[in-house]
Amino acid sequence: MVEVTKLIHKYLRHDKKFPHVWCPGCGIGIMLGALVRAIDRVGYSKDEIVMVSGIGCTGRLPVYVDFNTLHTTHGRALAFGTGVKLANPNLKVIVVMGDGDAVAIGGNHFIHAARRNIDITAIILNNSVYGMTGGQFSPTTPYGMKTTTTVYSNVEQAFKISELAVTAGAVFVARGTVYHAKLLDGLMEKAFLKVGFSVVEVISHCHTQFGRLNRMGSAVEMMQWQREHAVTVEKARQMKEKELQDKFKIGVLVDRELPVYQDEYEKVRKWSQGVVKK
Amino acid sequence: MKEPKKPKEPPNIDIYRAWCKGCGICAAFCPTGVLARDEAGYPYVQDIDKCINCGWCEIRCPDFAITVEQKKRRERRTKEEREKERPAREVTSG
Amino acid sequence: MKKKGRQEKLLQGNEAIVEGALRAGCRFFAGYPITPATEIAELLSVRLPQVDGTFIQMEDEIASLAAVIGASLAGVKSMTATSGPGFSLMQENLGFAVIAEVPCVIVDAMRGGPSTGLPTLPSQSDIMQARWGTHGDHPIIALCPSTIRECYDLTIKAFNFSEKYRNPVIILVDEVVAHMREKIVLSDEEDIEIFNRVKPTVPPEWYIPYEDTPQGVPAMANFGEGYRYHVTGLTHDIRGFPTSRPDEIDPFIRRLFRKISQNFSDIQIGEFFQTENADITIIAYGCIARSAKRAVIDARERGVKVGLLTLNTIWPFMRAQVEKVLQTSRVIIVPEMNMGQISREVKRVNKGAAKVFTLNKVDGTIITPQEILARIKEVS
Numbered sequence: 001m002v003e004v005t006k007l008i009h010k011y012l013r014h015d016k017k018f019p020h021v022w023c024p025g026c027g028i029g030i031m032l033g034a035l036v037r038a039i040d041r042v043g044y045s046k047d048e049i050v051m052v053s054g055i056g057c058t059g060r061l062p063v064y065v066d067f068n069t070l071h072t073t074h075g076r077a078l079a080f081g082t083g084v085k086l087a088n089p090n091l092k093v094i095v096v097m098g099d100g101d102a103v104a105i106g107g108n109h110f111i112h113a114a115r116r117n118i119d120i121t122a123i124i125l126n127n128s129v130y131g132m133t134g135g136q137f138s139p140t141t142p143y144g145m146k147t148t149t150t151v152y153s154n155v156e157q158a159f160k161i162s163e164l165a166v167t168a169g170a171v172f173v174a175r176g177t178v179y180h181a182k183l184l185d186g187l188m189e190k191a192f193l194k195v196g197f198s199v200v201e202v203i204s205h206c207h208t209q210f211g212r213l214n215r216m217g218s219a220v221e222m223m224q225w226q227r228e229h230a231v232t233v234e235k236a237r238q239m240k241e242k243e244l245q246d247k248f249k250i251g252v253l254v255d256r257e258l259p260v261y262q263d264e265y266e267k268v269r270k271w272s273q274g275v276v277k278k
Numbered sequence: 279m280k281e282p283k284k285p286k287e288p289p290n291i292d293i294y295r296a297w298c299k300g301c302g303i304c305a306a307f308c309p310t311g312v313l314a315r316d317e318a319g320y321p322y323v324q325d326i327d328k329c330i331n332c333g334w335c336e337i338r339c340p341d342f343a344i345t346v347e348q349k350k351r352r353e354r355r356t357k358e359e360r361e362k363e364r365p366a367r368e369v370t371s372g
Numbered sequence: 373m374k375k376k377g378r379q380e381k382l383l384q385g386n387e388a389i390v391e392g393a394l395r396a397g398c399r400f401f402a403g404y405p406i407t408p409a410t411e412i413a414e415l416l417s418v419r420l421p422q423v424d425g426t427f428i429q430m431e432d433e434i435a436s437l438a439a440v441i442g443a444s445l446a447g448v449k450s451m452t453a454t455s456g457p458g459f460s461l462m463q464e465n466l467g468f469a470v471i472a473e474v475p476c477v478i479v480d481a482m483r484g485g486p487s488t489g490l491p492t493l494p495s496q497s498d499i500m501q502a503r504w505g506t507h508g509d510h511p512i513i514a515l516c517p518s519t520i521r522e523c524y525d526l527t528i529k530a531f532n533f534s535e536k537y538r539n540p541v542i543i544l545v546d547e548v549v550a551h552m553r554e555k556i557v558l559s560d561e562e563d564i565e566i567f568n569r570v571k572p573t574v575p576p577e578w579y580i581p582y583e584d585t586p587q588g589v590p591a592m593a594n595f596g597e598g599y600r601y602h603v604t605g606l607t608h609d610i611r612g613f614p615t616s617r618p619d620e621i622d623p624f625i626r627r628l629f630r631k632i633s634q635n636f637s638d639i640q641i642g643e644f645f646q647t648e649n650a651d652i653t654i655i656a657y658g659c660i661a662r663s664a665k666r667a668v669i670d671a672r673e674r675g676v677k678v679g680l681l682t683l684n685t686i687w688p689f690m691r692a693q694v695e696k697v698l699q700t701s702r703v704i705i706v707p708e709m710n711m712g713q714i715s716r717e718v719k720r721v722n723k724g725a726a727k728v729f730t731l732n733k734v735d736g737t738i739i740t741p742q743e744i745l746a747r748i749k750e751v752s
Contacts, residue, residue, distance in 0.1 A: 002292075002347040004336050012342075013602075016613065018297055019341045025301030029340025047598050050446075063602055063613060068595040070445065071604035072438065073468050079435035083442025083450070084595060086426045087400055091446060091596050109438075112431040181337045220306040223338075265426065272421035 004037065011036045011046070013066045021060050025219025027178030027204030028058055031125055034181055035096075036065065038188035050093045052081045054101035057131045057206075061096050075105030078113040081120050089119070089262045092192070099126040100138040103159050107139070114168035114197050118261040121191045121198045124161055127206040135209025146213045165199040166254045172198035173254045178205070179226040180250060190252065196260045203230070203248065288326045289348040291335075295320070298343035304335035378559040385523045385550040386411035386453075389479060389543065390419060391558060392527030393451055397566055398477070399425035400450035402439035404432055404458060407491045408547040409481035412453035433458035437465040440476045444469075445603060447594030449531055453479035456489060456498055459505065466540055467506035468605045470628065473538035473582070473590070475569055477530045480542055481550040482658075484736045493736030494547035496658055497710035502542045503687050509625055511632040513639055514542040514687040518661040520554035526641070526684060532567035533639060537631045538589050544686055546709065548659035548738055572599065581612045584623055588631040632688055641684040642693050646672065650679025652752055653701040655694060655718055657683040660707050660739050667744035678748060689717045698726045703751050707731035707739045727751075 012018070022028045039049065049067040053059040055074035062069035068091070072080040081093045102110050102124045113120060129147060130136040137147040139159045146153055165173045172194035174187040184202065191198035205211060205222035216222050233251035236244060291312070300319035309332060314324035321335075321344065331348045383391065390412055393401075401416040403409075417427040426443070430436040433454050440450040454462065459480045469476050482498045484490020502514040513533050517523040523545065530541040572579045572591040581601040583590045593599030606614035607621050615621065632639065646668055647653050656664040661682040671678040681697050683690055694717075698704060704726050706715035715730040722728050729751045733739045 002336075002345040004333060005342050005345045008342050015611070019299060019343070022340065024299030024340075025303055026340055029342070030338055033337065033339075033342060046600060047596055050595050052442075063604070066600060068600050069602045070442070070595075071602070071606065073464050073605055076434060076438040076465065079430065079438035080442040082428070082430070082435070083400070083402060083439030083444075084446045085442075086428060086439070087443035087446035087448040087450070088594075088596055108431050109435050112435070179338075181334075219301050220303055223303065223307070265421075265428075269421040269424060272418070 004033075007040050008033055008036050011039065011065055013064055016064055020064055022057060023208045025207060026057070027127065027202070027219075027223075028061060028125055030178040030181050031123070031184065031202050031204065032061055032064070034184035034188055035094075035123065037185050038192060041185070041189055042192045044092050044192070048090060048092050050081070050084050050091045052077045052084070052093060052095045054097050054106060055132070056098035056101045058096050058098040058101065058125045059132075075101055076109060077101065078106060078109040078120065078122060082113060082116075082118050085118055085120055086262060086265070093120045094123065094192075095120055096123045096125070098131070099124060099128060099140040099161065100130045103161055103164065104139045111164070111168040114165050114170040114199070116261045117169055117171055117196045117258050119195055119197070121200070123188065123191075123200045123202060125202045125204050126161055127204040127210065128158070129206045129210040131206045131209050135206070135213060145210070147210065148213070161201045162199065162253050165201075169197070169258065170199045170254070171196035171256050171258050172252070173201075174199070174252045175201040175203065175248065175250050177203040177226040177230050177250060179223040180230065183250065187252065190255070194255070196258060203250075287349055289329050289331045289346050291323050291326065291329065292345045292347070293321055293323075294343040294345075297341045299341055301340065303338050303340065304344050307338055308335055376558075376560055378557065378561070380555060380557050382553050383520055383556050384411060384553050385517065385520055385545055386481070387415055388520045388523035388556055389453070389527045389545070390415045392524040393477070393531065394419060394423065395524075395564065395566075396449065396528040396531035397568070398449045398451050398531060399423065400440065400443040400448045401426070401452065402428045402430050402436040402443070402450070403452045403454065404430055404436050406433075406455045406458045408483055408550050409453040409455050409458075409479060412479060412481075433461040434465060437462040437469070437476070437478065441465060441469050441472075441474045444474050444476050445595050447596070449475070449535070451477040451479065451531075453481065455481045455483050455491075456485045456501075457487070459498060459501060463506040467508060467510060469540040470506070470510045470512070471605055471607065472603050473592070473628075474540070474603075475531075475534035475538055475592075476540050477527070477534055478540060478542050480544050482544060482546045490736045492547070494659065494738060495709045495734070495736065496544075496546050496660070497713065497734070498544060499686060499710065499713035502544055509629075511539065511629050512542065512687050513537070513539060513632065514544050514685070515641070516544045516657045516684060516686045517549055518658050518682060518684070519549070520552070520556050522684060523549065524556060524558070528564055528566070529641070532565065535569045536567050536589070537635065538569065538592060539631060544658070546658040576600065580610050582608060582610045582624070584610055584627055588627050588634060636688060636692070639685055639688060640690045640693065642690050643682040643684070644693070644697075645680040645682065647679030647681060647697050647700060649677055650697070650701050651677040652703040652705060652748055653679045653681055653697040654744065655681045655683065655697070655704060655706045655714065656708070657686060657714065660709065663739055663741045664707060664744055666741035667748065670741060670745055671748055676748060676752065683714070686714070689721075691721050694718055694721055698722050701726055704728045705731055705744070705747055705751060707733075707744055707747070709733050709739065
């Protein structure tokens with residue numbers, strides 16, 4: 001198994017200060033491990049990957065990895081990524097975002113990237129809180145939860161990121177958790193290999209802010225919570241609606257074929273040059 | 279699930295203390311209780327013989343600070359591997 | 373592009389901007405429809421695919437500039453075009469392009485403001501927004517055409533400056549120039565200097581992406597060329613990694629400014645018209661420079677010695693040229709379609725030798741030569 005870690009070191013930027021900036025036990029490090037393993041298994045060269053991130057704890061990920069890395073403005077990572085991908089379709093664009101970055105300020109870009117089915121993989125680390133800024137609630141914070149901006153408890157309904165992506169048009173949508181790290185490797189690999197807009201929602205935890213305010217315990221207890229509340233898609237099929245009440249499905253939720261943006265735009269180029277009859 | 283054949287020689291667990299932040303995830307999720315946490319919360323190998331080389335600690339470590347290496351049984355190691363392990367100086371002077 | 377040789381055309385300002393962009397090597401446009409800039413998007417959606425370029429209409433102006441910056445980082449010359457409201461939305465990413473030193477061109481076709489304002493009527497009221505729209509200390513280059521030919525030439529200059537100085541360049545064109553038509557002679561044989569970003573000559577291991585050189589502009593590698601460096605909106609050290617060290621932040625900010633302040637002679641474009649013996653000099657830009665030139669000719673016929681300094685570069689402010697006319701003329705008039713955004717600058721650099729008068733019009737109509745002549749009579 002030591003190859004697992006040796007491999008990660010192959011992809012880290014060693015002129016950056018380690019250990020990384022995230023809190024002890026934060027799920028982002030686990031997700032980074034799965035991300036790097038999946039990249040290695042798919043066999044991308046370091047030069048062809050562009051790792052884009054927005055602002056937030058997850059935003060600090062690209063600086064640690066030895067790819068072309070782009071740390072953009074809050075919520076706009078997917079729009080930056082769209083420009084990179086269209087300008088050079090040979091680049092493999094991977095966009096990592098937090099839940100706030102992706103579906104709060106970035107919500108408009110998220111649904112349009114899905115609708116366009118641009119060939120980008122979006123990895124969304126969902127810990128239901130704005131961790132970097134100290135623990136405010138986010139669009140995925142469950143009803144009734146306490147955060148630094150919902151001290152009387154949250155009265156808003158939460159987004160389901162994966163279902164949102166499916167409705168908006170993404171061709172591959174999967175959900176995993178940082179507890180199920182092995183499953184995460186596989187989901188990310190499938191997402192990278194899928195041509196079109198692929199989304200991997202990674203349920204993670206923020207014990208420093210969210211866990212503390214809601215007395216959910218340490219990173220370990222929050223990962224145990226993930227184990228108890230996650231149900232694989234296959235198993236969920238045999239479960240009744242009531243049983244699935246406070247559970248969430250993990251695994252591949254959607255894997256379908258839809259026209260991919262740059263292939264379609266290639267047609268536009270051909271039509272404009274009178275090459276192919278419409 | 280067939281009980282995995284216990285390797286005669288237990289694997290080697292390395293904890294990279296410079297990167298470990300003592301979050302306790304590895305110790306908590308080790309299926310066979312190989313790891314324990316010292317009073318500062320940092321993990322140490324409590325009972326290596328129980329280790330079944332599943333690697334769950336390594337794969338869940340947020341800081342890449344723990345590795346599990348399954349040493350191959352002595353006789354099956356090939357000539358080059360033995361070559362590699364001997365200190366380089368000795369090889370070059372040969 | 374097949375050789376077309378010498379062509380005489382009747383082009384709209386927006387169309388001339390498109391011709392200039394394509395000639396400069398622009399092969400990516402991301403934008404969002406907005407009057408009075410939409411023609412740029414429409415024409416580029418036709419022309420870019422023909423030259424294997426890419427046009428994309430994004431979901432909003434924020435995404436548009438984001439995509440432009442992404443495309444530029446991938447090595448393709450990119451631009452967007454908008455008007456006041458969209459330009460306001462683009463400000464945060466404009467700042468990103470400044471701090472990450474990413475070449476890109478932004479056309480702001482100015483209409484009446486603030487807010488939705490006068491979508492179909494002209495103004496010149498985004499001058500200060502172009503300078504200080506985005507937050508933080510930052511340099512900016514803004515060019516302003518007053519003829520159709522200048523729409524073409526200044527767009528090429530805008531791309532050249534953005535590549536040469538690794539800085540976003542804004543083209544501030546008012547709605548009159550954007551929509552009016554004039555004859556223009558285009559020809560492929562005309563040798564126009566096209567500048568491309570300086571690429572690194574060292575191997576990737578030695579590449580310092582934000583090197584602090586005296587000249588101030590680091591070589592720029594494109595994504596996918598093996599240099600794998602880090603681009604961020606956080607203030608960063610010379611290797612591109614975020615820093616909070618004062619001894620790294622200060623030289624970084626000053627280098628951003630030095631890139632522009634060391635190259636005024638290249639960046640600042642203007643025209644002195646009959647200012648040598650001018651008793652009164654008009655300082656004008658955009659469509660108002662056209663009215664002003666008419667007024668100068670008419671005044672001269674009536675024996676009044678008037679001159680005109682046309683500003684084609686708005687930012688960095690053409691202090692040296694303005695100071696020159698402040699010395700030679702007794703009276704300066706600054707006619708503009710806003711409440712005096714350039715006249716403030718003229719007064720700032722005026723050391724009292726000349727008297728500076730404004731002529732501010734904010735009713736959505738252009739300042740006519742007659743109005744300028746009337747003002748000349750008033751102040752002389």
